[in-house]
Amino acid sequence: MASSQPMASIDLGQVEELAAQLRVDSVRSSTSAGSGHPTSSMSAADLLAVLVGRHLRYDWDHPEADGNDHLIFSKGHASPLLYSVFKAVGVITDEELMTGYRRFGSRLEGHPTPVLPWVDVATGSLGQGLPDGVGVALAGKYLDRLPYRAWVLCGDSEMAEGSMWEALDKASYYDLSNLVALVDVNRLGQRGPTELGWNLEAYARRAEAFGARVLTIDGHDLAQIDQALATAADESAGRPTVILARTVKGRGYSEVADREGWHGKPLPEDMAARAVAELGGERHLLVRGPLPQGSIVSPVAAAEPVPSLPGYTCGERIPTRKAYGDALLTLGRINPRVVALDGEVSNSTHADEFANAYPGRYFEMFIAEQQMVAAAVGLSVRHYIPFASTFAAFLTRAHDFIRMAAISQANLRLVGSHAGVEIGADGPSQMALEDLAMMRAVHGSTVLYPSDATSTVALTLAMADTRGISYLRTTRGGYPVLYGPGESFPVGGSKVLRSSDADRVTLIGAGVTVHQCLAAADQLAADGIKTRVIDLYSVKPVDAATLAAAARATQGRLVVAEDHHPEGGLGSAVADALLAARVPQLRLSHLAVRKMPGSGTTAELLDAAGISARHIEAAAKELLAEQ
């Protein structure tokens, strides 16, 4: 059985054939690859067959069409099923499926990524697809104002991740009737039964309590599935829908159905042959479901006249977090696609300036940092320009989401305030001392840490045009503005604040330590020791040329001071750059937060950490005393 013209909005008899094809192809592709998750695909094949054949409104020839629904596999390990769908709709060939899946150089990776044009976000770390879908649905309902839906296939195991409940909480808070979670309750996880097994009532109570409309069905009864998807498409309830589908892992092949020990294992060839036979053999149906309802480009508010940038007077004491707020507000005026999110601390991060001015483009995520980052990823899918902020320390909560966002090719701007011991009395729980290491190690990331208000504004504006994951670290306290309004701050650059031909040591800081370096330079100058001072505001990419020139000019003597643990931050960035540049005779003194801090004033804590001006001065003198 084969057809060369795709069938549109097939009937349930054809859906049954399609479901069988999806199962057969899930088995074939994973067996051919020698790895993959056929049984986790087979449990959800009926759900996907009905969805793709009759409900998903998607123009497969134009995956970027504004009106397209969004299909997200939160259970990304069911990639054989997703790729079998792609074959069934004719966007990949059977040959690609059979020879590409999980192979080197192929776009059909072990878990879906946006290397494929029909994939919005990378999944495979469980509990992230539904949170991402919340972001897509937010865009649809509040920004695009288009009738597309986000359909998210979830596993039952991943309902143990708190992030799934953050997602449902925010979905109901924001009345996301355009979000549908299909939960494939096949009762078996990787190592054995799931926590709740087939207790669909338990799942239903939870999802309802979190504000969802819940539909409980037999996930292998095509009519029940069809009815549930039609009900989900009726958005009058004003709530997200959770479809709890009781399914059988490995459904369709009696030798593995509902059996433990078959998670993540391809069938051996002989079993695969028997499975295909039991499923009625290979099929090559070509199927297309309904097209999207129009591709109206939503009316986006016209940009306001370009405002003048926030300007500050040199010497004025302005917290960089405040300058961030000012810059974000300006960006909001310049570019209507700029949106902002915050984790219930917008009055501290100063995202509240934007929130007050542009409430329609601000999403309060309350204290749910994972969901905040995931929502930003979803907004990025729809080409919005999200800025997400919280205390820098609390961005560690979303580390796995940030890591996955890089694989998702998302363009995110993350902003962490209250960095380092500088924050003072609140103590170590609120002090980001690991964030630079975390953000530098993210693939393709940009890491910025300005020392004053002028540079903060410039870098915030630059972030709007920066691809990938960019991160701005801001400071709690107010410090003197160092730069006039005319200065430029390219990403990857630095500023040499003090320089002469007689410099004997280079002092390198970023953020708060720039001011400590300047104070140390003054003291050293008073003692007749000239120093070069570098504001290394771009931690990644780093200005290797300026660093190397300074190191050579000062006979390899450098002091790096950072308000961060010694591993992976500013000192690492400098060391990596100078080693790569083959600067000879490096004598680097690295001042960082090496002891567990407590509470105190900023001055007390910077000094106790050994990163204050007097420590920088002493380190410089020690370098000069070294042989």
Next chain:
Amino acid sequence: MASSQPMASIDLGQVEELAAQLRVDSVRSSTSAGSGHPTSSMSAADLLAVLVGRHLRYDWDHPEADGNDHLIFSKGHASPLLYSVFKAVGVITDEELMTGYRRFGSRLEGHPTPVLPWVDVATGSLGQGLPDGVGVALAGKYLDRLPYRAWVLCGDSEMAEGSMWEALDKASYYDLSNLVALVDVNRLGQRGPTELGWNLEAYARRAEAFGARVLTIDGHDLAQIDQALATAADESAGRPTVILARTVKGRGYSEVADREGWHGKPLPEDMAARAVAELGGERHLLVRGPLPQGSIVSPVAAAEPVPSLPGYTCGERIPTRKAYGDALLTLGRINPRVVALDGEVSNSTHADEFANAYPGRYFEMFIAEQQMVAAAVGLSVRHYIPFASTFAAFLTRAHDFIRMAAISQANLRLVGSHAGVEIGADGPSQMALEDLAMMRAVHGSTVLYPSDATSTVALTLAMADTRGISYLRTTRGGYPVLYGPGESFPVGGSKVLRSSDADRVTLIGAGVTVHQCLAAADQLAADGIKTRVIDLYSVKPVDAATLAAAARATQGRLVVAEDHHPEGGLGSAVADALLAARVPQLRLSHLAVRKMPGSGTTAELLDAAGISARHIEAAAKELLAEQ
């Protein structure tokens, strides 16, 4: 009113006085410090007064007593209230409270930490105290088998964190009737109203759906509180209890009660004076509640005869994750306080060997990595020796919990399997490429990455005796055993696998790249180039002496190859050590995973990442060609 002898199990009239004292002292201490959260303390003062005066069974003179209840402030910002309790029970003085709070060098930090002997865990990153309490309750119910309870004061804002629902989920799964969450529903967060306000019914539906017994009360009605705490102490329901207390932020002082804009702000002195007057003035009650019910040391199973260690034959191909499983099983025999947790992948991490042998000391955490780490923290509070494992990539999910565990002075052993591109076909979502950077930047951490089974066993055993947060990175595939059973692998050491007086380049690897370095060394030797090869199994602390000696011996020429992003991992550890050692003329070639990987075989992916033997060989030759 003052008393020099503490009152025991006071009546509700006395409780009312105590509550007023706690409010007054919360105001006084935060005003004296000029920072802190008085209003968030005042809302919960009645809850704490009843709890401490009548229900908490705690021997304040012996905070380490086995039978003591556990009091955890998940809303750590209410530290003024906690410290006011400490004054009321007489373990700190009024003077310490008034002159120490939030001051430099004081133990009364902005958020509670175990610097104080009555504090189990550091809090202040919201959504962590309740998950930690789950760990304490697990210890009480399943290991200590003591009747102590874990009482956790939670904020309403933090109920937006998914981790709180992971905690309730696991608490009900494990029938933790000894866990009581008191939720202070004061309806106001930092920047304004919370998501659910005073909708206690909504909270109740959620908590009930997650398996808790829910009691909804007026959090300022002492009799209602008393009744609820008594009910919570009746554990016959076999479930955790959630007490939802409707409270008023700033309760007791009419000028701020239920007002926005007073979060995290101390009262100015004039307002503080009026608040104290409205609350009836200062008091100095000394109060003690009931003592713990006995301090029975629980019968811990006697250690079995010390078994022989797992032994492997050199050249045998054993995945280090398998060796971890073998070692953990051995540890289980040696030490009855060793416990294990896993995130539903124990058949991949090989924690299942322990789980099968010692099911009573194994806690399946399903796919909830945050809760897994928090439970380990709670078990560490009770001096168990927890090993928690999952795929290394998914430990990023728990970054904030790991960071806070360091502040909690917890002794945790984390084990991440499936590191790097080595895993092959599953693709980047499953590849840990940031974990070394994350774990190195944790305060006081130990980071281990063995290359073979023998060293893995030795290091796993060493971890049991390692204080702080230790991390073992294991590898998916099988590689030849390099070391015989007699070898020792001290933490902070390394192994020189190839060495001669004629070495011209040093090749440094860890884990899978050690084998690539050895292959490169063979090829270079065939070309007449002698190299030194170092197995840098201890990434932190790192063996600076051996690295420096090798660097000097090979004229500063080093190739570092790591299956990790270039930032913050092995290369950084080497660079930091060599720069600190002032090795001259360093010429370091750093091979790391710089492009986004896809799927493929291990060999294809190591090669595509540029960290395979041929790339190491080429890098060595390039170094030799450098001037």
